[in-house]
Amino acid sequence: MMLKPTRMMLALIAVAAAPVFAQNVATVNGKAIPASKVDQVVKQVVAQGQQPDSPQLREMIKKDLIGREVLIQEADKQGFGTKAEVKAAIENARQSIIINAMLADYLKKNPVKEADMKAEYDKYKSAMGEKEYHSRHILVATEQEAKDIIAKLKNGGKFEELAKVSKDGSANNGGDLGWMTPGKLVKPFADAMVALKNGEITQTPVKTEFGFHVIKMEESRAVKLPSFDEVKGQINEAMQQRKIATLREELTAKAKIQ
16 A cells, blocks of 8 residues: 655655755756866865855856856867877876876975975075175177276276177166176176275276176165065975976986886
8 A cells, every 4th residue: 555645755855855956056968067066166266265155156167167068068079089189188188187186295295394495595695695786887708898998987988888889788778787686696797896886997807708897886785685484485386396306307217218
């Protein structure tokens, strides 16, 4: 004998069935788009700080997934997935995703230490020095040319005018090199520059790998470096890339490459 379903029985059936329907947010030509896919995209968007989770965001993502499904179905229908260049691109993307996942896990297990970052910052700070300098120069090919320019300067020649013969880009702005720290310059040039007082010009040509320089000191000032906390993220990123490069080199050395 069949029992007539009560309201309670119908309610229980509805509750039990609800999760099944909730598993999919839409169906496109018979292909279901699972709610878990929306959740996954929402999680990524929120983690990147683009938007907070909201009904509007979920609706936007749902529409985007529907649009993508419509397009991929049409692309498959036209056979784009079987094209050699598309297969190659898919394989490259697959490799990149897997490699990036492995490297992310490697960095998680081998994080850059705070002490190492601080040591790197101190090293950078030491290399930069305590002062930065605003100088001009005239770069020529031969020592005699540089001596002739120094002679003209001693006789009242204007540095900015004579700098027009300089064989680098500074010739267009009177030899102006702007503000620089010695650590960014080749040593012979840096040594000669820091030895000058404001307004002084080198009395002998300065030879570097680029040619012969005549240098004029404009002014100097205490260098303003960002604090460790301000550049900590950049240092961490740079040291992570170094770790990855070392790992790649170690794996390459162990690999049998013919």
